[in-house]
Each structure stands twice: as structure tokens, then as C-alpha cells.
Amino acid sequence: MILNNPATFLSINPSSFGKLSSTSFRMTTAAINAMKSLSVSTNLMHFPAKTSSKLALPQTQQISRQSLHKNVLNFHLSTPRNNRISTYSVPNPPRAVASQSYDALTEPNKKIFHGKCFVVDDNIDTDQIIPAEYLTLVPSKPDEYEKLGSYAMIGLNAKYGRFIEDDQIKTQYPIVIAGANFGCGSSREHAPVALGAAGVKAVVAEYYARIFFRNSVATGEIYPLESECRVCDECKTGDIVTVEIEGNKLINHTTGKEYVLKPIGDAGPVIDAGGIFEYARRTGMIAAPSS
Amino acid sequence: MASPATARAPSISHLLKYKNGIHYDATGLTPLNSKATAAWKTQKRTTKFVAAVMAPPQPQQRSPASTGSVKHAMTMTEKILARAAEKSQVNPGENVWVKVDNLMTHDVCGPGTIGIFKKEFGSQAKVWDREKIVIIPDHYIFTSDERANRNVDIIRDFALEQNIKYFYDITDRSDFRANPDYKGVCHIALAQEGHCRPGEVLFGTDSHTCNAGAFGQFASGIGNTDAGFIMGTGKLLIKVPATLRFVMDGEMPHFLLAKDLILQIIGEITVSGGTYRAMEFSGSTVKSLTMEDRMTLCNMVVEAGGKNGVVAADQTTFDYLEGKTSSSFEALYSDEAARYLQEYRFDVSKLEPLVAKPHSPDNRALARECRHIKIDRVYIGSCTGGKTEDFMAAAKILISAGQKVKVPTFLVPATQKVWMDLYTLPVPGGNGKTCAQIFEEAGCDTPASPNCGACLGGPRDTYARMNVPQVCVSTTNRNFPGRMGHKEGQIYLASPYTAAASALTGFVTDPRDFL
Numbered sequence: 001m002i003l004n005n006p007a008t009f010l011s012i013n014p015s016s017f018g019k020l021s022s023t024s025f026r027m028t029t030a031a032i033n034a035m036k037s038l039s040v041s042t043n044l045m046h047f048p049a050k051t052s053s054k055l056a057l058p059q060t061q062q063i064s065r066q067s068l069h070k071n072v073l074n075f076h077l078s079t080p081r082n083n084r085i086s087t088y089s090v091p092n093p094p095r096a097v098a099s100q101s102y103d104a105l106t107e108p109n110k111k112i113f114h115g116k117c118f119v120v121d122d123n124i125d126t127d128q129i130i131p132a133e134y135l136t137l138v139p140s141k142p143d144e145y146e147k148l149g150s151y152a153m154i155g156l157n158a159k160y161g162r163f164i165e166d167d168q169i170k171t172q173y174p175i176v177i178a179g180a181n182f183g184c185g186s187s188r189e190h191a192p193v194a195l196g197a198a199g200v201k202a203v204v205a206e207y208y209a210r211i212f213f214r215n216s217v218a219t220g221e222i223y224p225l226e227s228e229c230r231v232c233d234e235c236k237t238g239d240i241v242t243v244e245i246e247g248n249k250l251i252n253h254t255t256g257k258e259y260v261l262k263p264i265g266d267a268g269p270v271i272d273a274g275g276i277f278e279y280a281r282r283t284g285m286i287a288a289p290s291s
Numbered sequence: 292m293a294s295p296a297t298a299r300a301p302s303i304s305h306l307l308k309y310k311n312g313i314h315y316d317a318t319g320l321t322p323l324n325s326k327a328t329a330a331w332k333t334q335k336r337t338t339k340f341v342a343a344v345m346a347p348p349q350p351q352q353r354s355p356a357s358t359g360s361v362k363h364a365m366t367m368t369e370k371i372l373a374r375a376a377e378k379s380q381v382n383p384g385e386n387v388w389v390k391v392d393n394l395m396t397h398d399v400c401g402p403g404t405i406g407i408f409k410k411e412f413g414s415q416a417k418v419w420d421r422e423k424i425v426i427i428p429d430h431y432i433f434t435s436d437e438r439a440n441r442n443v444d445i446i447r448d449f450a451l452e453q454n455i456k457y458f459y460d461i462t463d464r465s466d467f468r469a470n471p472d473y474k475g476v477c478h479i480a481l482a483q484e485g486h487c488r489p490g491e492v493l494f495g496t497d498s499h500t501c502n503a504g505a506f507g508q509f510a511s512g513i514g515n516t517d518a519g520f521i522m523g524t525g526k527l528l529i530k531v532p533a534t535l536r537f538v539m540d541g542e543m544p545h546f547l548l549a550k551d552l553i554l555q556i557i558g559e560i561t562v563s564g565g566t567y568r569a570m571e572f573s574g575s576t577v578k579s580l581t582m583e584d585r586m587t588l589c590n591m592v593v594e595a596g597g598k599n600g601v602v603a604a605d606q607t608t609f610d611y612l613e614g615k616t617s618s619s620f621e622a623l624y625s626d627e628a629a630r631y632l633q634e635y636r637f638d639v640s641k642l643e644p645l646v647a648k649p650h651s652p653d654n655r656a657l658a659r660e661c662r663h664i665k666i667d668r669v670y671i672g673s674c675t676g677g678k679t680e681d682f683m684a685a686a687k688i689l690i691s692a693g694q695k696v697k698v699p700t701f702l703v704p705a706t707q708k709v710w711m712d713l714y715t716l717p718v719p720g721g722n723g724k725t726c727a728q729i730f731e732e733a734g735c736d737t738p739a740s741p742n743c744g745a746c747l748g749g750p751r752d753t754y755a756r757m758n759v760p761q762v763c764v765s766t767t768n769r770n771f772p773g774r775m776g777h778k779e780g781q782i783y784l785a786s787p788y789t790a791a792a793s794a795l796t797g798f799v800t801d802p803r804d805f806l
Contacts, residue, residue: 123562123651125771132747133776135399136431136438138445139515140406155773181563184596185771186747187498189403189514209596210567211498215514276516277411286411286524 111223111245111272113201117252118153118173119237120160125185126212128155130194132186139193148190149197161237163198170199175241177250178205179232182224183212189219196221202243204231204250204261217267220275225250226262234259364626366534367601368569371509371623375492383533383632391423392491392508394521397477398428398439400496400514401446407519418453419525425457425486426450427477432742433464436750440464457486467707467740475706475741478502478674482586483708485616489604490623494521498593499674499768505585506612507604507622512593532598533632534569534625535560539576541640546803548684549584550676550766550786552576552637553591554645558655559635565597568632571625572602576639582611583680590675591768594652644801646764647784650772658789661799667761669696669794670775671787672703672739673746676766679712681787686718686729688791691805695734697797701755702735703744710741735794748776764793 134151137144146169153163153171164171176195182205183191192215195203202223203216216224223245231250235241239254243261245268250259264271273279280286362380365373373381375389396404409416418424426446431439443461450458459480461473474480478499481487489507493500496518503510513527521527537556556570570592572585580588580602589600604622644658671677671685682704689696704710713726721729727738736755745755746767753776757763760779767775770782785793788802795805 123771125769127747127769127771127774131773132749133751136436136442136750138402138406138442140403140410155778157772157778181566181596184562185498185769187496187500187512187514187593188400189496189516207563207566209563210598211512211514211593215516218514218516218520276520277407 112242112247113174113245114242115174115240116172117175117177117235117237117239117241118160118163118171119177119232119235119239120156120179120182121232122179122206123181123184124156124178126183126188126191127185128157129153129183129191130188131155134194135188135190137190139190139197145193145197148194149199152194152198152200173237174199174201175243176200176203176205177232177235177241178203179230180206182206182208183216184209187211187215189215192216192219192221192224202245204243204259206230206232217270218276220271220273220278223264223271224267225264228260228262231259364628364630366569366629366631367507367571367603367623367625368509368534368599369531369629370625371490371492372529372531374490374623375509381531383531385531386528387531388526388528389492391494391521391525391527392488393423393425393481393486393493394518395425395427395477395481395486395493395495395497395500396446396518397426397430397497398432398442398446399430400518401426401428401449402442403515404496404518404522405445405449407515408522411519412523416523418455418522421454422456423525424453424455424522425477425481425484426455427459427474427480428461429475429477429480430743430747431749431753432461433467433740433754434750434752436752439750457484459484467710473707475704475709476674476677476743478586478590479678479705479709482506482582483615483706485612485618488612488616488618488620489608490621494518494527499590501592501597501600502586502590502674504589504592504600505582505602506608507601507624509599509601510589511599530567532567532569534571534629535565535597536571536573536631536634537637538634539572539574539637539639541576541638543576543579543639544642546644546788546801546806547639547642548786548788549580549587550784551642551645551789552639553588553594554647554652554655554784554786555637555642556635557591557595557647557653558645560595560653562594562651562653563596564653565592565595568597570595570597570600571631572600573625574637576637577602578605578607580607581680582607583678586678587675587681591652594768644786644789644803646789646799647770649770649781649783652769652784654770657801658785658792658799659801659803661783662796662801664783664799665762666698666764666783666793666798668698668755668757668763669700669790670703670745670755670763670765670767671701671790672705672744672755673765673767674705674743675746675768676787676790677703677705677709677741677744679709679716681766682709682713682726682730683716683718684787685791686721686726688788688795688802688805689729689733689735690718690721690724692733692792692795694795695732696794698794700730700733700735700791700794701745702730702738703755704738704741706741710738713738733795745775747774764790764799766790 137148139145150169191212200222202225204225204227207226208224213224216222235252239252242251248261248263250261270276270279273282369381372389376387381387428443447460459472459474461470463469467473487503487506491508493503493508493510494513498512500510500512572588585602592600603624646656646658646661648654648656704713717723718726739754745753748756757776757780760777762781764783764785766787770784772778775782783799792800792802792805
């Protein structure tokens with residue numbers, strides 16, 4: 001879905017602590033406390049409010065991550081636990097994040113997502129992403145939106161592992177890596193919505209089925225990115241990855257490999273805005289709701 | 292998809308591209324089958340892999356002449372979209388704003404669409420045109436699931452509030468016949484109620500909206516957000532698709548049905564071979580098909596990833612529409628010199644009955660080569676295979692055999708009209724018996740209330756849902772894991788002939804055994 005005169009647009013709102021921690025690394029209590037103080041300081045920064053928030057806050061998420069890294073590293077040095085070096089799965093700070101520790105402040109449009117990836121392969125259809133029996137849930141109702149998220153990927157074969165743990169409603173995998181024709185099958189918008197509601201920020205697939213791609217952009221729920229090669233063959237579920245939207249790259253920190261992604265193009269600003277309606281309003285294409 | 296060479300349409304291999312040991316489709320972009328992809332994986336090539344989402348080769352842009360722009364030939368889909376966009380010319384790959392003639396939604400996606408409409412346009416907003424929205428409850432109707440029942444209430448409240456002209460309501464779930472407005476499966480209801488018209492633009496919140504392309508219109512599936520947008524504005528921004536052309540010639544063998552044709556095509560181009568493409572069906576065989584046959588053909592275009600399917604409107608179309616619609620329409624046709632992305636030709640007389648094996652609609656195999664597959668049940672229904680002619684075909688096999696079915700055989704008519712036909716129309720060659728009588732004598736289940744049924748599983752108490760892992764031959768459209776309920780269920784997609792034949796033997800069976 002491509003609109004005329006795309007404008008680079010940043011949509012920001014305070015992200016919840018819960019959301020951030022579920023997509024980050026395992027942390028010591030000290031690190032968690034450090035992050036809590038960061039969230040407080042984040043909230044003190046004045047960002048324009050947004051009525052609907054589908055895009056998790058990239059700017060503050062980056063800021064939080066930068067500071068988090070520094071703080072956690074500091075805690076390492078000052079309070080070593082059992083002489084082990086790492087409290088999270090990556091022994092060294094992710095290269096991309098560290099190198100942009102100040103860039104995040106000056107270049108907030110970079111949109112970088114970091115965390116564990118969940119890997120599937122070809123032709124993952126909408127019945128696997130959200131089985132039909134859950135379609136009675138109406139995505140525009142907030143409580144049912146959350147419930148949809150809790151069922152994301154529940155139709156997958158057991159060989160892929162659990163996308164969401166039994167006692168959780170959000171996933172620990174903010175990035176999904178897939179093969180060919182991701183999202184094929186039904187036109188149900190519940191599919192990208194369930195992924196977004198579960199906490200997925202971006203999918204990196206070889207290519208997509210068209211209705212799924214279109215729905216992802218229209219809802220602004222996830223960034224549907226395409227890779228130049230079969231990244232799904234070289235990554236494993238649980239690998240720590242970084243996805244850079246503007247930088248058009250995927251970095252797998254666990255394997256050390258980097259991959260080029262196709263530019264998101266005109267779809268980017270639409271997803272940044274939070275979907276087609278938000279984008280249309282901000283660019284003056286339609287008026288705000290009348291009541 | 293490891294099909295023996297005999298399963299392929301003979302005339303096609305010269306259209307395929309072969310690079311680095313892999314067969315690609317004719318665009319050279321998509322690996323042709325999963326076997327090729329697997330081979331490619333094991334060869335560990337660093338690849339020059341090209342994903343299938345590139346702009347199609349553009350027709351050459353001519354600069355406008357001094358008196359205005361010079362037009363070039365367009366396909367039917369391009370013409371329809373050009374007219375809807377109020378432009379004299381569109382090209383594949385171009386993004387255009389089209390005026391929508393009809394928007395359809397149902398009980399599963401309607402509430403979400405309505406929610407978005409109200410949120411974005413205001414709780415007091417009015418829809419763009421109360422006569423151009425058709426609301427058809429059909430998915431989760433005959434269930435005790437409270438949320439499902441609530442969803443029908445939501446769409447009813449909205450229909451009343453907005454004074455929606457076409458709302459096919461159901462209030463008494465215990466007896467569908469007590470609801471005079473209720474129709475059943477949305478795509479068949481749209482056709483039967485005269486909402487499908489040549490040259491028009493139809494969007495629906497269901498992937499099988501492409502079914503209506505049988506009428507020579509542009510019809511495609513969309514999500515709630517796009518539908519909410521149309522509800523308020525009556526327009527949508529879409530990309531003009533390049534067209535793949537499928538020319539089918541030759542006399543249709545008596546044992547073959549439209550389902551076999553589309554399974555042949557999907558097996559040929561794979562589940563992503565039609566992504567972002569219009570799929571145009573033409574040729575002498577297509578001209579000989581009935582409207583219901585053409586619907587079956589266009590219905591499964593989405594299973595190949597297609598954006599829309601089209602069959603040119605002709606006398607068959609106009610005869611069908613007689614008495615169904617009072618709206619005027621103007622059919623559009625592909626120019627002689629129109630440019631197609633790729634053309635596939637089939638000699639239909641050489642084709643054989645097919646199935647799509649688990650777990651993909653492109654996992655094509657000859658029915659006769661699957662006769663060792665033991666099955667547990669047969670399902671005849673859905674927008675794809677639950678129309679009157681589909682049941683007539685199944686009944687024909689049963690008459691021919693004169694036996695009882697060996698496995699539970701579930702029959703779910705698509706609409707009230709279809710259900711009525713089962714009980715009133717005599718089956719040719721059946722000595723005056725109706726479908727219902729023939730089904731009863733053969734030991735099939737009683738035809739159920741018309742709705743989408745178990746095609747997509749649905750709530751747990753849905754009639755004929757597969758709740759334990761079983762093997763099912765079905766006239767439906769998808770067989771991905773979990774499609775009809777249980778994740779380990781095995782679904783063989785087939786024509787009504789093949790489904791009925793399989794019911795009689797308890798194994799996947801070529802209908803020629805009974806014809």
C-alpha cells in the first residue's frame with residue numbers, strides 16, 4: 001500500500017515497562033531497578049500523545065536500551081555475581097546499538113528493534129498464525145485485542161516451539177524470521193493484529209502474501225520486511241538479532257552475521273504513523289474523527 | 292510437490308525458466324515447487340535469490356502526443372480499474388484510487404470493520420452509501436459460542452443504525468428456514484442475489500471475494516482496516532496488478548470439473564505464483580463453463596496468491612443475471628493487443644482428476660495415484676464446492692454406483708437456495724429423485740444448515756469440524772495444517788466427483804471408477 005507524498009513521520013509515545021522487559025534480555029534485579037528509573041525519566045520527557053499506539057516507542061526504547069546497557073555493564077563491574085560475566089545472553093553489547101548510543105537522540109527516526117528472534121519457514125498461513133476458532137475476537141475491542149495476541153502462532157506445528165509461554169500473553173520474540181509467502185491464506189486482519197498485539201515489532205521474510213502485507217501496513221501493527229536471501233535458513237529461534245528499518249539490515253549477534261533487507265519504502269511512514277488512518281490524518285488526507 | 296511428469300500440463304515447460312538447477316516460474320522470480328526449493332537449500336548456494344515481490348515488467352510508457360496521451364491496449368482488469376479510477380489508462384504497478392461499487396462483510400470481520408469505521412470516522416458517522424454495503428452473516432452461525440452470536444448482534448445493530456439496504460439477517464438459529472432474509476455463504480449469496488455485475492469493483496473482508504470475478508468484475512479480498520476506510524469514503528488505494536493469462540481449450544472430459552482445472556493451475560504456479568497478479572481465464576473450455584463452474588475457478592485464485600480472477604462476461608453471464616439484478620452494468624473486455632505478464636495454455640482434454648494433498652493447495656497429485664490413501668470422512672460444502680451443481684455432481688456419482696458410502700459424508704449447502712435445490716430439483720439420470728433423496732439412500736449425513744461450516748474449522752461445536760486427527764477428502768479451498776480444526780488433520784482437496792467417489796470406497800478415488 002503506497003500513498004502519495006509520503007512524509008517521514010515519527011510517532012512516539014511512552015512504552016510500558018512490561019513491554020520493554022519482555023522483549024529484552026534476562027536481567028539482574030539491579031538491572032531491572034535501573035530500568036525502572038529509566039522508565040520514570042522517560043515519562044518525564046514530553047512527547048505528543050497519540051490516540052492509538054501500535055508502534056512501540058522506538059526512540060525511548062533505544063534510549064532505554066542504551067542507558068540500560070551502560071547501567072547493566074556498570075553493575076557487572078561493581079557487583080559481580082558468582083564471577084559470571086553476562087547476565088543476559090549477549091556477552092558484548094550489540095554492535096549496532098552501542099555505536100548509536102548518542103545517535104539515537106539525534107536521529108530518532110532510525111527505528112531499531114532488538115531481541116530474540118523466532119524462526120519459521122515457508123508458507124506459514126493465516127490459520128497457523130491465528131486459527132479460525134479465535135476469530136470471534138474482535139480486534140477493535142481493546143480487551144479482545146490483547147486476547148488475540150495471546151493466541152498468536154498457536155496454530156504452528158510443535159516443531160517450531162512455543163511462541164508464547166503458557167502463563168504469558170505476550171511473546172518474548174519481538175522479531176519473527178520467515179521463509180517464502182508468509183501470511184498466505186485468509187484475508188483476516190486478525191493475523192498481523194495478533195502478532196502485533198503479542199509484541200512482535202517486525203517480521204523478516206523472504207516475501208509475503210499480498211493481503212497479509214497490505215493488512216500489516218494498513219494497521220501499522222508490524223513492519224513486514226523482506227530479506228535478500230533466505231535468512232530463515234541461517235537463524236535459529238532464540239538468536240539475538242537487531243533489525244534496523246532505516247539501515248535496511250538484520251544483524252544476528254549470536255552468529256555474527258549481517259543481512260541486507262529490502263527497503264520498506266513508502267509503507268514505512270504509514271506504519272510509523274500507526275496505520276493508514278493515522279497517516280492519512282497527519283498528512284491531511286482525511287479529517288480527524290467528528291466525535 | 293513431487294508430481295510425476297504425466298501430471299503436468301504438457302504444453303507448459305517451455306514457458307518455465309531454469310536457473311542454477313532450479314525451476315522458476317515464468318517470471319523467473321519464484322522457485323516453482325517446494326522440491327526445487329529444498330534442492331536449492333541443500334546445495335548451499337549463496338545465492339542470487341530473487342524474491343517474488345518485484346514490479347512486473349512495465350509496458351513501455353509512451354510520451355503523450357501533442358493532442359493528448361496515447362493509449363495502449365489494456366487487459367480486462369486494467370480497464371475495470373481505469374474506469375473505477377476515472378482514468379483513461381492505467382498500467383500494472385500503478386497505485387490508483389478506485390471508486391468501490393460494493394463492499395461486502397460478514398460476521399467474523401464485520402464487527403472489527405465497524406469498530407474501525409466508528410473509531411476513525413466518528414461514532415455518529417454515516418457510511419458512504421447505504422445501498423453499496425452488503426452484510427452477510429455466514430461464518431459462525433449455528434454455534435452456541437457466545438462471542439460468535441454476539442458478533443451477529445453487532446452487525447445487526449449497525450445495519451439498523453445505518454439503514455443498510457442489504458443485510459441478510461438470522462435471528463432464529465434453531466431453524467435457518469425460519470429466517471426469510473438469511474442467505475448463507477457470502478460469496479454465493481452475492482452471486483445469487485444479483486450483487487455481482489460485470490465491469491464493477493467489489494471488495495470483501497474475505498479472501499474468497501475473488502469468487503465474483505466469474506462475472507467479469509474486479510473482486511478482491513481485504514482486511515478490516517481497508518474495509519473500514521471504504522465504509523467511510525467509498526474509495527480504496529490499490530496497485531494495478533499485472534495479469535497472468537490461462538487459456539484452456541479442448542473438450543472438457545466428462546469426469547472433470549472446474550475444481551480439477553483450478554487445482555491443475557495452482558499446482559502449476561504454486562501458492563505464491565499468482566501473488567499480486569490478476570488471473571484471467573479464457574479459451575473455449577472456459578466459455579463452455581456454467582456460472583457456478585466459473586465461480587469455482589475464480590474462487591481459488593487466492594490459493595495461488597492471486598489478487599483477483601476474471602472470466603469475460605458473455606451470454607452465459609447475462610442469462611444468469613436475468614431477473615437477479617435491476618442495476619445496469621457495462622461489461623469490459625481485454626483488448627486484443629493487451630499485454631500479459633505470462634500466458635499458460637492447457638489442453639483440457641488431456642487432464643485427469645486431481646487432488647491437493649496435505650498440507651498445501653499446490654501439493655497436486657493425480658487422484659488415481661492416491662488410491663491407497665485410506666480416508667475417514669468426506670466433506671462437501673463451502674463457497675468452493677457447496678453450490679447446487681457441486682451437489683448434483685456428487686449425486687451423479689452416487690446414482691452411478693448404487694452403493695452406500697463407506698465413511699461419514701457431510702453435506703453443507705452454501706445457501707438457503709442451494710438447500711432448497713437439493714430437496715426439489717431432480718438429478719439428471721436419477722429417475723426423478725432429488726439430491727437429498729439420493730444422498731439419504733447412499734447413507735450420507737442429512738444436508739446441514741447453510742453456512743461456511745467446517746471449511747475453516749470454526750468454534751469447537753461447528754458441525755463436521757475435525758476435532759481429532761483424521762483424513763478427509765473435501766470440496767473446500769484450503770488444506771493448511773489445522774484448517775478444518777485439528778492441527779494434525781489431513782485434508783485432500785478435490786472436486787465433488789472425486790469426493791463422492793472417495794466416500795464410496797473409503798479411499799481417495801478417481802471418479803472414473805464410477806463414471
